[in-house]
Amino acid sequence: xxxxxxxxxxxxxxxxxxxxxxxxxxxVQMFSQCVKLVPNHLTYRQLxxxxxxxxxxxxxxxxxxxxxxxxxxxxxxxxxxKQKENWQDASLLAEEGLLLNPxxxxxxxxxxxxxxxxxxTEIARFAYVEAVMAAPKDKEIHLALSALLEERGEYTEARxxxxxxxxxxxxxxxxxxxxxxxxxxxATKQGGFDxxxxxxxxxxxxxxxKKGQSMSQRSDDVETALRHAIRKEPExxxxxxxxxxxxxxxxxxxDSYEMMxxxxxxxxxxxxxxxxxxxxxxxxxxxxxxLAKESANQSESPEARQKVAELxxxxxxxxxxxxxxxxxxxxxxxxxxIELANLVMQLQDWSRAIPLLQKASQDPRQKTKALVxxxxxxxxxxxxxxxxxxxxxxxxxxxxxxxxxxxxxAHYLLARVCEETGDKEKxxxxxxxxLVVDYDYKDAKDRLESLQGGG
Numbered sequence: 001x002x003x004x005x006x007x008x009x010x011x012x013x014x015x016x017x018x019x020x021x022x023x024x025x026x027x028v029q030m031f032s033q034c035v036k037l038v039p040n041h042l043t044y045r046q047l048x049x050x051x052x053x054x055x056x057x058x059x060x061x062x063x064x065x066x067x068x069x070x071x072x073x074x075x076x077x078x079x080x081x082k083q084k085e086n087w088q089d090a091s092l093l094a095e096e097g098l099l100l101n102p103x104x105x106x107x108x109x110x111x112x113x114x115x116x117x118x119x120x121t122e123i124a125r126f127a128y129v130e131a132v133m134a135a136p137k138d139k140e141i142h143l144a145l146s147a148l149l150e151e152r153g154e155y156t157e158a159r160x161x162x163x164x165x166x167x168x169x170x171x172x173x174x175x176x177x178x179x180x181x182x183x184x185x186x187a188t189k190q191g192g193f194d195x196x197x198x199x200x201x202x203x204x205x206x207x208x209x210k211k212g213q214s215m216s217q218r219s220d221d222v223e224t225a226l227r228h229a230i231r232k233e234p235e236x237x238x239x240x241x242x243x244x245x246x247x248x249x250x251x252x253x254x255d256s257y258e259m260m261x262x263x264x265x266x267x268x269x270x271x272x273x274x275x276x277x278x279x280x281x282x283x284x285x286x287x288x289x290x291l292a293k294e295s296a297n298q299s300e301s302p303e304a305r306q307k308v309a310e311l312x313x314x315x316x317x318x319x320x321x322x323x324x325x326x327x328x329x330x331x332x333x334x335x336x337x338i339e340l341a342n343l344v345m346q347l348q349d350w351s352r353a354i355p356l357l358q359k360a361s362q363d364p365r366q367k368t369k370a371l372v373x374x375x376x377x378x379x380x381x382x383x384x385x386x387x388x389x390x391x392x393x394x395x396x397x398x399x400x401x402x403x404x405x406x407x408x409x410a411h412y413l414l415a416r417v418c419e420e421t422g423d424k425e426k427x428x429x430x431x432x433x434x435l436v437v438d439y440d441y442k443d444a445k446d447r448l449e450s451l452q453g454g455g
Contacts (some may be wrong), residue, residue: 002009004036004037004038004040005235005236005237006032006034006268008034008037008038008041008044008269011030011031011034011037011435012030012031012044012047012242012271012272013271014026014030015027015030015034015051015197016187016271016272018030019034019047019051019332020330020331020332022053022265022332024051024052024054024320024446025055027047027051027054027055028048028051028052028055028099030087031044031047031051032095032099034047034048035092035095036092036241037050037102039088039092040118040120040123040238042123042126042240045123045126046126048095049098049130050099051100052275053102053103054103056102056178056368057415059102059210060103061099061101062101062102062103062104063100063101066100067100067101069098070100070446071097071100071101071104072191074093074096074097075097075106075107076091076096077088077093078094078107078110081114082113082161084112084320085117087114087115087117087118088114090110090113090114090117091110091111091114091118093115093116094110094111094124095111097310098111100129101175101291103265104134104369105131105134105135105138105141106131107129107150108127108128108130108131108134109127109128109141111123111124111127111430112125112127112144112148114126114402118149121148121151122274124148125148125149125152125351128141128144128145128148128155129145131145131262132145132161132164136164137168137174139165139168139169139172141163141445142161142164142168143165144162145161146158146162146165146178147183149161150182150185151212154293155183155185155186156182156186157181158182158335159182159183159385162175162178162182162242163179164180166179171211172437187322188214196316197415209216213305215218221242222246223246223247223250223445224338225245226239226242226246229242230243234266235266236266237263237266237267237270237273238260239274240260240262240263240266241260241263241276243336244259244260244263244280247333248283251287253280253283253284254284255288256280256283256284257277257280257283257284260273260276260277261277261336263276263277271329275326278322279356281318282315282318282319282322284312284316285315286315286317288311289311289312289315292304292307292311293308295307296308298439313348316343316346319343320340320343320344323336323339323340324340327340327356334359334360334362334363334366335360335366337356337357337359337360338356338357338360338369338370338373339361339367340356341353341356341370341373342373344356345373345376345377350377350378350381351409352382353373353376353377354378357371357374358370358375359375359413360373366400367394367397368394368397368403368406369389369403369406371391371393371394372390372391372394372406372409372410372413374390375387375388375391375394375413375414375417376413378390379413379416379417384417384420384421385421387389387413388414388417388418388421389419390413391410391413391414394410395410395411395414398410400437404437407437408434408437408441411430411431412430412431412434412442413435414426414430415427415428415429415430415431415444415447417436417449419447419451424451427447427451428448428451428452429446429452431444431447431448434449435448
């Protein structure tokens, strides 16, 4: 098993490089090997599916007629494996079929059912979600996904699926009852214990048929079980990752960070796990900033406020280091560029932020936000004509309902630029756009009245 993990990590590294280079055939080949070597690794499956979709240019149909004959044979093999409850074979055969068509809903369902048979609910969840996206009007698949989410305690997500079922089948009388039941389950989950001054005050609740066990006790049971799994199989990096995730959930951030360091060692310095370690480090640093802020609010001493400033500066510096390295490793990830640009803008490093935002604006999902930030960079760098053009490009796509603050800020800043460059008519127009939705926004009202000769 340890040898398989090592081989898979090497394939992952090759696949990651191929993915960054846009060599989707090679990426598919490498991630496919990862899945065969370590079938219970969710990330490998996700990377394989995404790379296969890219290989076919996101055409939603895969290899088309060329793969139909082979798919018929594979479907038959998958069915026989499932009948014999040979879940591992069924899963890998279905993965082979998805290499021909990653949008095949039934093959994704086959993987989900096989994963459930092996109690691998993370993989089952992923596969059902893929199946739902491939067949958005298939009620049975939605029902299966909702049932799995409910079993996992993800009641809010299960409710969303039932809302989709209501659209698919408006006459289903079960929907309203199920929505109410899931609301009750979520309320019970959230209110299962009361905050208390001491552990002896924690409210006792039922869990898995056990009475008189507090939430903290149940959490300790999970931690104990995961530590036992590590002692039993110290070469299995997944155990370390699960424990780190659990420790993060219960806000033991320092312990979670230490566990991630162990996971990195066991993985042989897997790049994806190194990034998770960096995330754990940043989360710990942010937690320390939050604690310092609480202390400063209570003491109100200059020393405490200085401590907050120092820790915040250290956090920002480290985030810039981490994201800067990731931006180089993942040049196609435009989301990293916009996050990094936001940070360097705080340092007024416009020359570094601008190229990042120009690239980020090529992503349709990030375009509007990136253009607004670009406008701010040019504005603060005293390049007003360039700032004006960026704001004017962004504003037609801004949505007041989805991003009210960005909408107001963009119109306000464009009005300021127009005012500075002598374009009074446009300045009046954009100040007016702000005041229509927020009459007290900054000094927009005073500036508008001044331009109109009223003040």
